[in-house]
Amino acid sequence: MDIRIDNQSFEKMKLYLIEQFKEKHQTIKFNHKIYRFLIKKLRRQLYRQQIAKERDEKLHLEEIQRQNDPLYQAWIIHKENIRIQKEIEEEEENKKARKLREQREQMEIQRKEQLRKEMEEKQKELSLLTITVSTHNPFAPIQVTVAPSIERPVCSFYLKTGVCRYNERCHRTHNKPDITNTLLAVNMYSNFEMQYGLDDEYDFDIGLEFEDSERYENFKDFYYDVLPEFERFGRIIMFKVCSNSEIHLRGNVYVQYETDYQAMQAYKALNTRYYAGRMVQCQFVNIPSWSAAICGKHKNC
Ligand SMILES: [Zn+2]
Ligand SMILES: [Zn+2]
Missing domain, CATH: 3.30.70.330 (RRM (RNA recognition motif) domain)
Known part of the structure; x- marks a missing residue:
């Protein structure tokens, strides 16, 4: 066991340990066997601490060496660049997706508006035509066309072709x-x-x-x-x-x-x-x- 610790400190720690033991186990009579046990325990403890310290120092040293290695530095920079690039790309993608979504929403709104307008236009034209139809003559009002059919038989020629050789003079109903x-x-x-x-x-x-x-x-x-x-x-x-x-x-x-x-x-x-x-x-x-x-x-x- 190679423990780099001066005797004075060791002595202090040993006395402290003995003191502690005596306080904890007041009924046990302190003897040489216990003394040796405590010394061993202290040495083991110090040895573990030493090992841990050396390991930490070694790791620290390695880290320093790595930091100073140009290849390692280049790799770190490269990694950072990739990360930044990725961030930029992600942002770009998000922007594109957002824009597309907005465009689609806008188009949907326009489509609905267009449909609404067309419906309105259709309604307008429908009512316009109804007016022309009822003010101009070629279409007889429904009452006139329905009523005679009760008394007169339907003109089968008119029914089939929409025209009849007798026209208005036909004795059958058109x-x-x-x-x-x-x-x-x-x-x-x-x-x-x-x-x-x-x-x-x-x-x-x-x-x-x-x-x-x-x-x-x-x-x-x-x-x-x-x-x-x-x-x-x-x-x-x-x-x-x-x-x-x-x-x-x-x-x-x-x-x-x-x-x-x-x-x-x-x-x-x-x-x-x-x-x-x-x-x-x-x-x-x-x-x-x-x-x-x-x-x-x-x-x-
Ligand atoms: Zn024919
Ligand atoms: Zn007829």
């Missing part, structure tokens, strides 16, 4: 709908034969080479000319053109939209406008079945 998703542009389509009433001479069933004929080309021109006009107001479900020779069906264009609103928009924009030198007259019709509206007697009707 139930005129208010607003529907289907628009009828009366006699909008015309070609040479139709224009000069020559189509009676044609039998469509015999017109085998219809697709190559001028008539077909004429119809194609009309189709590609007019369809986009109608498509401006919404998706079209059904687009039909009558080439019948019957005067009330002749050149009728039926356009069925997805919604009443789209049909209304088309009505407002196209009714009484001129196409190919003739005024376009539109009306809302209710076609319960397209297959029933087609007579089926002709090849291309």
Whole structure:
């Protein structure tokens, strides 16, 4: 045991220990054996303290050496730089996320506002149209159309096609709908034969080479000319053109939209406008079945 402690201090500590022991164990008679035990205990204690002190000093020395090592310093700086860089990046990420969230919220608000405006606009247009519809004549008030149907039978031709050869003179009831998703542009389509009433001479069933004929080309021109006009107001479900020779069906264009609103928009924009030198007259019709509206007697009707 190498204990670097001067004898004077050792003596002091030894006396203190003996004193303590005697106080604690007053009934035990102090003897040489106890004395030796205490000395041993003191030496062990001092030895442990010495070891601990040396270890601490060694660690301290190592730490100092490390601090002075340029490699270690470089590593510390590098680590610090990484930490700072990470902090900056995290801050940046947070900023981006915050901005994105704000943008999304802003967009959501705008979208709602837009929707609200559109609804308002729609309401306005709806009421506007109701006024035009009720002040102008083409749509009879409901009471007038409903009442006669009780007494008079319904005109099946009108029911199927929205038109009737007898028009207002028909003895049967024509139930005129208010607003529907289907628009009828009366006699909008015309070609040479139709224009000069020559189509009676044609039998469509015999017109085998219809697709190559001028008539077909004429119809194609009309189709590609007019369809986009109608498509401006919404998706079209059904687009039909009558080439019948019957005067009330002749050149009728039926356009069925997805919604009443789209049909209304088309009505407002196209009714009484001129196409190919003739005024376009539109009306809302209710076609319960397209297959029933087609007579089926002709090849291309
Ligand atoms: Zn009729
Ligand atoms: Zn037909």
